[in-house]
């Protein structure tokens with residue numbers, strides 16, 4: 001018996017689903033949870049298929065046997081993470097990760113919102129988004145209390161705020177900081193999509209198959225009718241569903257749509273990511289009191305600042321893991337910088353199907369065409385200069401100077417099925433429904449118009465919840 005109930009694919013192939021979700025990462029998990037939460041007393045049949053295997057039952061950081069080295073060795077298995085940058089020279093940092101829970105099994109949990117002015121071009125107003133942000137923050141336990149109040153955090157924040165960054169603040173993160181008490185367990189500190197599935201399971205059963213990959217969406221009379229899948233042993237089946245939600249990621253969702261010949265000029269277009277500048281710096285320990293704590297600081301984007309950055313530490317690589325190691329008393333403290341810039345969404349940055357090469361399932365490989373515009377390069381330069389100013393304000397010395405990561409290593413791709421009112425420039429409407437195909441939705445980073453610098457996942461989850469609510473509003477028993 002696995003740690004989460006699974007349904008044989010033969011049984012799923014005999015069921016007519018009301019909703020079938022493809023992919024179990026941030027978007028798929030959020031849609032599943034919301035659909036089940038809001039329909040628990042209805043007879044809705046909900047299924048989920050996931051291309052990957054059962055890798056971890058929780059976020060990796062909740063497992064005390066991991067540290068950064070052991071985790072990297074574990075996750076680098078080609079079974080879970082496919083290094084595809086060598087196929088995509090424009091996008092050398094790219095990786096595809098397949099497992100139940102998707103990339104939320106090892107994301108860094110940073111959860112800022114986009115600002116109202118950053119979503120002005122969206123088909124949804126900020127006011128409409130607020131209740132969904134609040135719901136997402138509540139279910140994901142988003143808090144800014146992770147390092148709040150520590151001596152290190154307070155001193156560095158003070159220096160930043162009076163050194164040219166008055167809006168520097170505590171970083172919001174998806175961490176459950178409630179203590180375990182009176183028999184109520186709070187041991188699952190770091191959030192992953194597995195928590196969405198746990199909430200859902202405890203309200204109502206749903207069908208789940210892993211190692212099952214969607215290769216095509218099926219339509220009948222112009223509307224969604226199901227999905228063709230291939231299991232890891234190479235067997236093909238058809239799963240019927242009135243509503244299909246594609247949550248297979250910014251790369252895989254358009255790949256399935258293109259492979260299904262779903263029309264749409266914007267499908268696969270407007271690929272954006274968040275160019276990431278990292279740096280590492282140190283500061284003398286004797287500037288701080290004996291009881292030190294950690295730092296998790298955010299300098300948010302602003303009307304005149306198309307980037308944001310974070311300062312994390314001490315010892316950024318070990319910082320996220322259980323602290324069972326005996327540590328030396330150091331003379332210097334090490335902190336990491338992690339900066340994200342906003343890209344200009346451009347039609348020419350896109351993914352498309354390779355006309356010749358196919359994977360072992362017979363699905364055309366994806367090609368990526370990507371470059372930075374001169375406006376993007378200006379924002380990246382401003383971000384780099386700003387990180388330098390912030391380090392100086394905090395009294396930090398770089399031991400690794402600010403440098404831009406290769407595109408793809410940010411893991412924040414978005415936009416390939418972006419929302420909008422005009423089918424010529426967007427793939428889905430404001431509810432995530434593919435233009436012109438009733439019953440077919442996208443709910444993952446692909447729908448995001450990443451027109452701000454905030455990390456994408458909180459917004460993706462908020463939008464997936466909104467998509468689920470819309471689907472429920474259209475459902476009649």
Ligand SMILES: Cc1cc2nc3c(=O)[nH]c(=O)nc-3n(C[C@H](O)[C@H](O)[C@H](O)COP(=O)(O)OP(=O)(O)OC[C@H]3O[C@@H](n4cnc5c(N)ncnc54)[C@H](O)[C@@H]3O)c2cc1C
Pocket residue numbers: 022023024025026027028049050051052097098099100101102103104106107108109110111212213214215247248249250252256410411412443444445446455456457458460
């Ligand atoms: C190291 C790291 C750190 C990160 N830190 C942050 C952070 O601090 N803050 C933040 O906001 N974001 C962060 N991210 C990004 C975050 O993980 C993504 O934004 C989020 O997971 C995207 O959700 P998604 O649903 O689009 O895709 P995923 O979470 O990638 O889920 C897609 C799922 O679909 C499955 N799938 C793919 N193809 C198919 C198919 N054909 N059929 C069936 N299933 C399929 C995959 O196996 C996967 O489970 C980080 C990512 C990484 C890797």
